Amino acid sequence: MKTSSQDWAQAFRAFLDRRALIMLFLGFSAGVPILLIFSSLSLWLGEAGVDKSAVTFFSWAALGYSFKFVWAPLIDELPVPILTRILGRRRAWLLIAQLLIIASIAIMACSDPSLGSSYLVQMAVGAVLLGFSAATQDIVIDAYRIELGDAQMQTVLASTYNAGYRIGMIVAGAGALFLAGWLGTSKGNYIYSAWKYTYLVMAGVMLIGVLTTLFIREPNVQRNHKNYQTTDYLRLVVVFFIAVSSFVVSYIYFGQLVESLNKLWAIHDGALLFLIEMFRFLLSVAISLCIGACLVKFGVVKKKMAIDTWITPVQDFFQRYGVKLALFLLLLIGFYRISDIIAGVISNVFYQDLNFTKEQIAEAVKVYGVIFSLLGGFLGGLLAQRFNIMRLMFIGAIFASATNLMFIGLVKSGQPLSDVHIQLGQQSFTAQPDDVGYWHVDIPSSGFKNEHAILVEAAYQTKPESVIKASLPFLLSGDSQKQIQLLPLPHQNVLNQNSIAKEIVIKGQYYIGSSDRSDSRIVIHIGERNFPAKLDNHGNFSVAVDGQYLASQNNPVIEAALYNQANTEIAKTQLQYEVSSRTNSDLDVDIKPLSVVNVDQAQSIRVEGKVIKSYSSTWLYFAIMIDNLASGLAGAAFIAFLSSLTSVSFTAVQYAIFSSLMTLTPKILGGYSGTIVTHIGYPKFFLMTAVLGIPILVLVLWVAKLLKEHEAIKTEKG
CATH class of the missing domain: 2.60.40.10 (Immunoglobulins)
Known part of the structure; x- marks a missing residue:
């Protein structure tokens, strides 16, 4: 009989498994691009004098992460000519994604946003391409991780992946800020060349991911063989790009229409503007779906192939869990990280507004913060092997939302000003x-x-x-x-x-x-x-x-x-x-x-x-360390939870749907963070993000109850 200490020792040893180390390096590769779209980019744009609202709108460049489920089926289905035969399906797509990431970062490096709208558009193109290619890399890495180990191993793989991810964020966050600061740029002393060479160095760092892809092995997974010809796959890609292009064109056209109506009717209410944007988005999605359905109906692609690619993975999820439980699971996935993500979009602009130097931000946020995030991830992975995952998610949700209140204390740490x-x-x-x-x-x-x-x-x-x-x-x-x-x-x-x-x-x-x-x-x-x-x-x-x-x-x-x-x-x-x-x-x-x-x-x-004026650096370090500890714990538990919901038959597609849904609503709302702060101020903003966590706690308890009932019914049917 195993003792408690033996169980803990076995849990610790699992972190030294070869598969865990592989996920550490792949996590690093996944962690580098994200901050180059979010915080590091927001600091660059802030120094270049770009308006705060435009800075937070750039977070929408990362919506590729939220919509990756749209092209995840292609990653699951399409073989890459030559590369798939040499490397295998997962590694072939992984290599392509990493090379695209390097090219995207280089495009951004060659754009100076201070020179006007044309350069800002060029940077936006690079940022969108980076979001797309980084999301593609995530699709493949997530599928690779789930196929690499059994359900018991997933918590360990999720934790080491998260650790590598955070280390990548240290390099792209603290590393980028330290390098840019060392090259001389700062708030009020903007130097484009400093940011240019910083981003080019980050592009070089991605070669670590490329080398990892070349040295690891393809996971040994039995996939259902499908007898489709090369022309069938090409037709599938054509349908996909036509549907996506129709979405982009519709979204841009409706954007111009919305802008004209906003000027005509002088709409300034933030909530109403958000609802209009949501309607614009949903209408564009509906148009692209209709066009895709018409192309299938007219025989551009085989109906069975289209159903197998996009419909069957979703159908499988609802069949396994039932409609009621499946809908509540999707609701929990979509809103679990809302407090973290909305607050995170504006975080670096917030620290900059508190007059902390780039070096202070790099040290506090990107070093100590990430270290405590690693500790939180390790703690979450360790506890997830011993305790119920839903209980751990409940604790993580409490800490992740409550720690936002500490940033109110950080704001109040500065002395009050006279008029x-x-x-x-x-x-x-x-x-x-x-x-x-x-x-x-x-x-x-x-x-x-x-x-x-x-x-x-x-x-x-x-x-x-x-x-x-x-x-x-x-x-x-x-x-x-x-x-x-x-x-x-x-x-x-x-x-x-x-x-x-x-x-x-x-x-x-x-x-x-x-x-x-x-x-x-x-x-x-x-x-x-x-x-x-x-x-x-x-x-x-x-x-x-x-x-x-x-x-x-x-x-x-x-x-x-x-x-x-x-x-x-x-x-x-x-x-x-x-x-x-x-x-x-x-x-x-x-x-x-x-x-x-x-x-x-x-x-x-x-x-x-x-x-x-000056603010308390002690408050800064303390708030960031505790916030990241809570975020790391909740994140590791959540990744393991998402992995447990996927079917091996549809790994990439289902996990892409879950992880996309996880960030979709928070990122759309996060795009308005700067506007919200402008209207209500930082203290009320952070209070709002904390209050948003309360309904999530109720949802976690309700889903845990439904899952328990579902497992009991499965056991009875036996």
């Missing part, structure tokens, strides 16, 4: 900063007449002596037709030892009336060197200069000169800065540059910015 005072000539305005320091005030354009700078003051409520002042120059369209100005450097033109250790981005604005901007150029003069500036189409320019070079100048002055096509200097300005060994105050004010102000037009000009 922000804005001075424009003889006019005074006040604005109340939100929980993370953002403020704005609308000023009539006529108030800017004969003025050239805005003065802003901010202070802590409990420390009136902490007052900090900042000024922002602006250009007026009624002045000289040729104008140029330099914007203040960080900390109001005071460089300290930390800032001069990196490149510093010098920014400014220019105005040339109705002249063609493409004929203009701007040169920055510092000491004995000239630096050509990068100009955009909105009257802004910038150039990155080594901080040490700025600090070495005897005469700390920056000059900017505007030249026309004839190389004649038509405008000039200068900015004096200071190099100090003192540590800058933990309070600062950042003011968003204004576009050229036209005082002759009756309009309101929004002046906005952010009071930068």
